[in-house]
Amino acid sequence: MNLAPRRNIKEILPIQQNFIEPNHYQTSFKSPVNTRQRQQRPSKLPSFKMSSGLQVQVPVSPPVSPLWRTRNMSRVDQRMLNVSPSQLPQSPKYQIQVQIFNEQILQKALKRKINQTVVKKQDIQTSEKLFSWQSLIREDVNKGSFKFLFVLGKGGFGKVWRVEQCKSRKQYAMKEMSKARILSKKSVHSVINERIILSKLRHSFIANIHFAFQDRDHLYLVMDLLTGGDLRYHIGVNRRFTEWQTKFVIGCLLVSLEYLQNNNIIHRDIKPENVVFDKKGYPRLTDFGIARVLKAENSQETSGTPGYMAPEVMCRQNHGIGVDHFALGVMIHEFMIGRRPYVGRSRKEIKEMMLTKQVTIRKQDGWSSESADICNQLLQRKQQNRLGxxxxxxxxxxxxxxxxxxxxxxxxxxxxxxxEFAYSEDQDFKRQISSDHDSQNELIQENMNALRRDSIQEMFKDYEYNDHRMTGSTNSTLII
Structure with missing residues (x-):
């Protein structure tokens, strides 16, 4: 039986109202423990050492305001009570816990930042790793990646276009080669060889490759855009060159040939049609279709242009870097005299003229004696006697x-x-392009039908190339 005195309900009511109206709490409720007794309680919090080495005891909590109950409420309840979080009492224990918690967060964030920095440094240690990372977001290049502007020229297998890459807005020269024509001329090895050699070269005096891709009917080779026109075009316009113009062209070609020979490559088809000027008026070497890696046994390699071919190639003998030097002599002779040293209507007639007489020229008006001397030394029929x-x-x-x-x-x-001849626009060079109404013979038509077979398409496998991906060692040589 409960013997405690009964309390009036009216005495409890003010206490209950304080939970709803905290502003009246202090006048209606008094803590059973006075302030002096609360300050004399020993603290349950641990002691901390200051930076000076002294051990300081955490002070006892001050008198707690009756608003301490709102600290565990939600923000919605706090707003209902018109109490802002900044007005809530915070004991030293609460402050220390928050400080420790914040320090742990900062340490984790700092550690995460350091790890991210180390990863970034590892990713950009070398340019090759950077390019390989960038290549992951690049899409494959195809015909739809370019906007075809107009035709720059025509080759043996198709057209040469001036194109603009849709994504980067950069302009290039694109060789569009018909697979049917390549098959009819039995030049599959030649076009594949050109792509392989160009992918290993990078020089400011040659037309560098950027992309190579294919579809069912064509091969596409994207190269540097050279807007100055080829040397044959300028010969037709100017007829004759001065000695300084000739020396400048031959000197630039020697720089490009030195780079090729350092990479153990012979061009084997140097002629004015394969020398194109850039926007600065500097000539560059193009068309590496019959270029080869130098080897001791190459007597079976007899491709080339008869008027510029060396005697050892015409006679099916092993040849070396001298075949390119002989072609330079032919070009000097053509600039000085106005014609090639050996002229004929067929390859057989040109060969007979070579074997019959050694061509020599004398000093020409407006030219130095050294120009005639270097031309005669470059045109020597025997490789051992030829300059270079x-x-x-x-x-x-x-x-x-x-x-x-x-x-x-x-x-x-x-x-x-x-x-003065290196125009930025190609309006004048458009005139030399004939209309594309060539009739295809039966052999080309048969090859077009044969392209439907997988075995034929297999002949052009691995033709794709992307210079921006830096895959393998195809682009290990930097631009000079």
């Missing part, structure tokens, strides 16, 4: 190039005598 047999440096050291600044040529700081 012991290396291309012997040609560069010839007296004809005595005042030539080779470093300015390689840096392209020497003013070009062809800068």
């Amino acid at each position: 047999f012991d290396g291309i440096q012997s040609i560069m050291k010839h007296p004809w190039f005595q005042n030539m600044n080779w470093q300015n040529i390689m840096d392209k700081t020497l003013p070009s005598p062809f800068v």
